[in-house]
Amino acid sequence: MKLVVQVKLLPTPVQAAALAMTLRACNAAAEYTSRVAYERNVKSRNELQKLCYREIKERFGLSAQPAVRVVKKVVDAYTALHSGIRAGTLGGERSRRRVKAESKPIAFRASAAQPFDDRCLSWRHDASTVSIWTVAGRLKDIRFAGSADQLATLRAHRRGESDLLFRDGMWFLIATCEVPEPEVFEPTDxxxxxxxxxxxxxxxxxxxxxxxxxxxxxxxxxxxxxxxxxxxxxxxxxxxxxxxxxxxxxxxxxxxxxxxxxxxxxxxxxxxxxxxxxxxxxxxxxxxxxxxxxxxxxxxxxxxxxxxxxxxxxxxxxxxxxxxxxxxxxxxxxxxxxxxxxxxxxxxxxxxxxxxxxxxxxxxxxxxxxxxxxxxxxxxxxxxx
Structure with missing residues (x-):
């Protein structure tokens, strides 16, 4: 089963400034990519990447792998929106919420979460630090903290991407963990x-x-x-x-x-x-x-x-x-x-x-x-x- 583990980052002021610049650049690139996807009605990740990849790198200063993650974030956002429309969560065809959602591109806040894969972010569990790519270069030895149970789960079962998130003046990393499920026992009552x-x-x-x-x-x-x-x-x-x-x-x-x-x-x-x-x-x-x-x-x-x-x-x-x-x-x-x-x-x-x-x-x-x-x-x- 999939679980998410949230740990708190404890960056220095210099590291925090670099992380903030990175989130702003990634979300500005996501805004641009979202407009392209909406205006050209592109749903395929590969097709959207062909249209936006070079522009994202040159205009917003992202390296190759973060640019790919930005495209995937935009495609996932539109996939979730279309799934919600098909499921009826935004109301009927003429409902105000659905009309508003379909009438403009998906917007991304400047501090919205940004996914990073193992090429952009690495964990050092013994030292309780992470190394992460930023627009100011690779940042090493950013300390993190969390509960003992969550850190143990993170060390043993982390799989896939981790999301960088800024919320209420604090920095977090949210990691996906694949935890094995034990066999369900036969209940006595x-x-x-x-x-x-x-x-x-x-x-x-x-x-x-x-x-x-x-x-x-x-x-x-x-x-x-x-x-x-x-x-x-x-x-x-x-x-x-x-x-x-x-x-x-x-x-x-x-x-x-x-x-x-x-x-x-x-x-x-x-x-x-x-x-x-x-x-x-x-x-x-x-x-x-x-x-x-x-x-x-x-x-x-x-x-x-x-x-x-x-x-x-x-x-x-x-x-x-x-x-x-x-x-x-x-x-x-x-x-x-x-x-x-x-x-x-x-x-x-x-x-x-x-x-x-x-x-x-x-x-x-x-x-x-x-x-x-x-x-x-x-x-x-x-x-x-």
Missing amino acids: WIGVDRGIVNLATTSDVDNFQGRRLRRHRRWHARKRAELQAKQTKSANRLLKKRARKEARHATCVNHRIANDIVAVAQRTGRGIALEELRGIRDRVRLHRHQRATQSSWPFHQLERHIAYKARRVGVPVLLVDARYTSQTCPRCKHTARSNRPTRDTFSCRRCGLAGPADVVAAVNIRDRARRAWALVNVPVSMAA
Whole structure:
């Protein structure tokens, strides 16, 4: 499986200036190449390289291999755009987003990430330094730092290109790693995981990852966001983007911690992880107006992705089950009714009297559905016939 490892570069002021000049030159070349590709409707990498290669080298001061990487970056950007259009992510044929995307060349910011292959960038793991090509010449002994786990993964499994990135005044290298996947083990049972807003994740083991502190954090961000939006100045817009990135990083960190805990328990106990299939839930569920922003702004799908890839790394099976009525169905007598859930937090079966926290009941139902689905998948062929 492919993973990305991000390390922080610690350049000197002279090295940082050379890296900044390199990013500006590469992205200026990408802007030129993008205009050529758009105006001539060129989609082939080889054809675009024939049109732009010499001009990129002479006009922007790039050497051979960085010029090739610039052409590939532009071709990949147009490939991603056309794939998104075909998939409908930009709306219908006359939608504003699609018309805007198709009406002009793809633009590249001056500080946009630039890929480098092993001819342009080399790693010295023992010394924790990299050597990288720049428009000012080859820079050697640029120090880098990262967590021990990520550095070990980088040393053992790095494959392919590494992207140079400048973000929030800091320099990073993002490297692609090809990590071997262990064989998925046969689970002895399942851990049901119910995702929510008040409780971000609740397991059938009654482990509860509450979001009260997170809700206070997000409300504080919402107030600050409203104050900045009211100013309607360029500096306020810059601060809004910076604050949005900060809030997104916080949400990602919280999801990483939750996923780590759930996968660790599953691996230790030899169980699989069962999650609700939430795809399309916004179309199925009608919410009150005050609930829409809360549900839409938390990255539930990101938590699912984190759990899935962390489980794959250690061989833990993950199963998605039907999410309908998990919090309204009694796990003991199977009676299903909206009245079984008198409040958001509580469950009380109107038939058999079973009562408890609604999120725990939902997690138990998810676990039970995973048990039935796994038994059906693994039934012998002769018995199924």
